[in-house]
Amino acid sequence: MTSHPPFAVTVDLVVLTVRAGALHVLLVDRGEEPFLHSRALPGGFVRPDETLVDAATRELAEETGVAAGPTHLEQLATYGDPGRDPRMRTVSVAYLAFAPHLPEARAGGDAAGAAWLPVDEALAGDLAFDHARILADGVERARAKLEYTSLATAFCAPEFTVSQLRAVYEAVWGVTLDPRNFHRKVTSTPGLLADTGRTVSDGPGRPAAVYRAGPTTALHPPLTREG
Amino acid sequence: MTSHPPFAVTVDLVVLTVRAGALHVLLVDRGEEPFLHSRALPGGFVRPDETLVDAATRELAEETGVAAGPTHLEQLATYGDPGRDPRMRTVSVAYLAFAPHLPEARAGGDAAGAAWLPVDEALAGDLAFDHARILADGVERARAKLEYTSLATAFCAPEFTVSQLRAVYEAVWGVTLDPRNFHRKVTSTPGLLADTGRTVSDGPGRPAAVYRAGPTTALHPPLTREG
DNA sequence: ATAATAGTGTCTTTTAGACAATATCAC
DNA sequence: GTGATATTGTCTAAAAGACACTATTAT
Numbered sequence: 023m024t025s026h027p028p029f030a031v032t033v034d035l036v037v038l039t040v041r042a043g044a045l046h047v048l049l050v051d052r053g054e055e056p057f058l059h060s061r062a063l064p065g066g067f068v069r070p071d072e073t074l075v076d077a078a079t080r081e082l083a084e085e086t087g088v089a090a091g092p093t094h095l096e097q098l099a100t101y102g103d104p105g106r107d108p109r110m111r112t113v114s115v116a117y118l119a120f121a122p123h124l125p126e127a128r129a130g131g132d133a134a135g136a137a138w139l140p141v142d143e144a145l146a147g148d149l150a151f152d153h154a155r156i157l158a159d160g161v162e163r164a165r166a167k168l169e170y171t172s173l174a175t176a177f178c179a180p181e182f183t184v185s186q187l188r189a190v191y192e193a194v195w196g197v198t199l200d201p202r203n204f205h206r207k208v209t210s211t212p213g214l215l216a217d218t219g220r221t222v223s224d225g226p227g228r229p230a231a232v233y234r235a236g237p238t239t240a241l242h243p244p245l246t247r248e249g
Numbered sequence: 250m251t252s253h254p255p256f257a258v259t260v261d262l263v264v265l266t267v268r269a270g271a272l273h274v275l276l277v278d279r280g281e282e283p284f285l286h287s288r289a290l291p292g293g294f295v296r297p298d299e300t301l302v303d304a305a306t307r308e309l310a311e312e313t314g315v316a317a318g319p320t321h322l323e324q325l326a327t328y329g330d331p332g333r334d335p336r337m338r339t340v341s342v343a344y345l346a347f348a349p350h351l352p353e354a355r356a357g358g359d360a361a362g363a364a365w366l367p368v369d370e371a372l373a374g375d376l377a378f379d380h381a382r383i384l385a386d387g388v389e390r391a392r393a394k395l396e397y398t399s400l401a402t403a404f405c406a407p408e409f410t411v412s413q414l415r416a417v418y419e420a421v422w423g424v425t426l427d428p429r430n431f432h433r434k435v436t437s438t439p440g441l442l443a444d445t446g447r448t449v450s451d452g453p454g455r456p457a458a459v460y461r462a463g464p465t466t467a468l469h470p471p472l473t474r475e476g
Numbered sequence: 477a478t479a480a481t482a483g484t485g486t487c488t489t490t491t492a493g494a495c496a497a498t499a500t501c502a503c
Numbered sequence: 504g505t506g507a508t509a510t511t512g513t514c515t516a517a518a519a520g521a522c523a524c525t526a527t528t529a530t
Binding site: 185227228 | 484485
């Protein structure tokens with residue numbers, strides 16, 4: 023058999039960040055049918071001559087104004103059940119992005135609005151298409167990857183303190199970690215953090231050392247998720 | 250923009266098994282252009298009304314005679330660079346399968362032949378399309394998943410001994426593990442193995458207890474990859 | 477001074493890894 | 504018996520987790 027029925031191919035983005043101690047996801051108000059005015063993950067059709075990751079980067083910038091630069095982007099999974107899009111047979115390649123704390127998103131492209139929403143609220147409400155499932159998969163992937171990679175630093179500004187890094191873990195995992203053991207763990211993992219030699223003071227308390235992300239991306243042994 | 254350019258969507262399968270102490274992959278000889286008579290991963294076009302995983306299961310059975318029943322199947326990643334298929338813009342959703350030791354594969358469908366090949370040989374030779382990259386990604390995923398899941402049991406027959414399970418780890422990771430520490434580790438992980446109460450004797454030596462896979466799928470803490 | 481946060485040190489429990497010793501088979 | 508494999512036990516070193524204690528700031 024040599025038939026190749028035509029499919030539409032889209033990319034959808036699960037863009038996560040930490041705001042006010044909680045994990046948030048970037049959602050748009052759909053500016054067109056189907057699911058007009060529903061909340062949805064940003065995304066859109068892949069163009070004939072671009073790679074999938076280029077399409078993801080472009081849609082992120084077009085629809086939400088979030089630049090790819092400070093953001094970690096990786097492929098999540100692909101969703102292609104017949105009927106997931108009422109218009110036509112559509113296969114969507116989902117990407118997962120970890121963003122630092124950014125200014126408010128702006129809408130653009132096909133989106134009538136773009137905003138950060140706590141993932142708990144997003145999963146409780148209705149999302150367009152099968153985006154609730156995609157979001158749930160993305161959150162689960164994020165939680166798992168914090169254990170054995172240095173990706174938590176992707177949620178931080180280029181320079182950050184150990185407390186800020188710990189706040190990322192606590193927000194994503196929804197636990198409280200012992201500040202002393204956490205500090206010892208991350209500072210004793212070779213190559214995970216690069217000391218800038220500077221400190222910052224934020225409110226009362228001893229000023230914290232300022233670090234950048236180091237070259238190490240894999241955590242051996244992993245951080246554990248216990249409270 | 251509301252245009253949705255047509256894409257062809259395929260599934261490709263990285264089917265892994267352990268034979269003679271080495272990790273093997275199931276490859277087909279392509280029966281048609283392009284890459285006629287090249288070795289390739291089994292796969293083919295997704296039909297208009299089937300899910301992606303159904304397409305993967307169908308192609309596996311059609312092209313190689315491998316039934317889905319005893320096989321673990323999970324989505325690996327999606328490959329869609331322009332130009333990866335010289336015929337048209339094609340997006341391929343790759344699936345990763347872990348098979349127990351099976352009889353020789355048979356060819357069928359679009360495949361002129363199907364055979365198990367050691368992954369080292371497969372990666373050293375030329376594979377059609379970008380299948381070398383897909384295979385490399387699949388092998389890496391398999392190696393990583395053995396660490397923190399019970400998926401090694403998917404490479405075993407329904408009933409197996411601790412030695413047979415250890416042989417899977419040694420073949421996939423290419424290391425030698427201490428039989429005593431491995432035995433203690435897997436038998437002390439709650440729910441990983443279900444004792445059948447029976448033993449089997451294979452050659453000289455004390456007969457080994459026979460187990461089935463237990464309900465536990467996540468390994469906490471993970472097995473380590475050291476020799 | 478007091479409260480708050482940053483960071484270090486110490487102790488206990490758990491686990492990994494090395495390896496001795498025992499059990500049960502084929503021959 | 505010998506040799507092979509299975510299984511249990513013991514020991515040591517490393518790591519996790521609990522938590523006392525010190526350091527440095529804002530107020």
